[in-house]
Amino acid sequence: MRGSVRSILTGLAALFALFLALRGLVWVGGAVDQPIAYLLMTVLYLGTVGLCLLVTSGALPEAGPDADEDVGEMLTTAQHGPARLPQWVLGIALAMALSMPNVIALSVAPASRTAPFGTWYVGAIGLLMTIVMVRRRPWTAWIGVLLLALSTMLWIGVLPALSLGLIGSAVWVLAAQLLVMGMDRAARDTSRLAQLQRTASAWRAAQRGRQRERRVQVQRALAVAGPILSRAIERSGELSEQERVEARIAEGQLRDELRGGRLLDDGVRAELDAARRRGATVIVLDEGGLDDLDEAQLGAIRALVAGAVHDAHSDRLFIRASTHPQIAVTVVGRSARGGALSDEDTVDLWREIARP
Known part of the structure; x- marks a missing residue:
């Protein structure tokens, strides 16, 4: 059951990324000056999403001073939940968050930079950072959101960036972080309750x-x-x-x-x-x-x-x-x-x- 739920969620995330990419390929109401660069960046984005969804070689959290929190993480990590992404995948995700807005903005005509196919990267990078957050890399996810915000505001301005999906992307990442924290807290409480039950049974x-x-x-x-x-x-x-x-x-x-x-x-x-x-x-x-x-x-x-x-x-x-x-x-x-x-x-x- 756990494996099927994980497969469904992974499939939904992949379909959503594919939907955003296809939406970016509908060049209506504007022009794309560098279609090869545009298409190459789209393919690289889909490959990065696939890596973030499928790579599972990340190490489990090690026991440290905050032992209770580590136990909570391990209860919803790997076999019991999303595993941490390895460092090399994080580097690729951050490189995508930095390069994709700039390459897309340079590939389309200046007048088309606020068109749907010129700003689809805002939602795309938001989805990518949401996946990174769920894969237990919160600092990397927020750095990616920051890179996205700076690049987007640089190319189309502050207010257009906020109105064209930047706020929504940040909200996705925040919701993912709260969800993971809630999962860990629930798992930690469940573990403590099970331990208390075992102790009570042994005492009886x-x-x-x-x-x-x-x-x-x-x-x-x-x-x-x-x-x-x-x-x-x-x-x-x-x-x-x-x-x-x-x-x-x-x-x-x-x-x-x-x-x-x-x-x-x-x-x-x-x-x-x-x-x-x-x-x-x-x-x-x-x-x-x-x-x-x-x-x-x-x-x-x-x-x-x-x-x-x-x-x-x-x-x-x-x-x-x-x-x-x-x-x-x-x-x-x-x-x-x-x-x-x-x-x-x-x-x-x-x-x-x-x-x-």
Whole structure:
């Protein structure tokens, strides 16, 4: 569909250029003193229009300081729109804008310079510069309009030039520039909207994944804590000392599953359980620092965490997944000073597990 629209627009521009050229060949109401030069310039003009319409070897815009604008241009450039004209075609177009008004004016009789066949170059160069503008060379297009205006005013005067199509040619070029700017803005907005939609979709997918993971963690924790909780409810809290220990361990396991899911595997759970059974208080906290790691990397980190807990003899253990760019997990152990836990406990373990 895009290719067919481009072909239709290219065909319309070519037909319009051919119409202007044929209109210039109708020598009615005046004389042409140099018909060969006149005809040669007409053929060269049609060839220049063909180059501007068909040559597609221009380079795409490169990313620069105005990255957003470059992205907008690229979205409507080349395969998605008109490509930039190469420099050599621009030189030919400017040479045509400079030479054609002068050659046509010299080719016709002085009395015929305001006749339709003597001023057809005004619309012709306007069309050529409009094509140049659409092909993303705005400075070249406006320089061509300026050259056309100076040459036309020089040969037929300011007011006749303005009344015989110079204003219309400038309006065509301006309309083409506004159209291209509108296309780029719309493409840029569409790109940003698509990016926002992709980001929102990724966020929703991540949230669904976390919700599923959280449900699995809760189910696993309830499977462990469910029996002791049921006994506590049945006996109205009247539990034996062993059952109280099991209840505290079950509570810790439940907290681990809810607050440190990505830090846990069977090996880590076993070591945490062993630490609690020997009387240590264990706190596990995952603040999201491991979300960007794959399973192999997580497995290596979990093995190191399990080893650190196994070797620890602290009264309190704090295991935290770090958001530091180099540290994945921090394991801190504190022991009671003087036999009682306080805020001034001695730090007897500090281990930082590096991010893979």
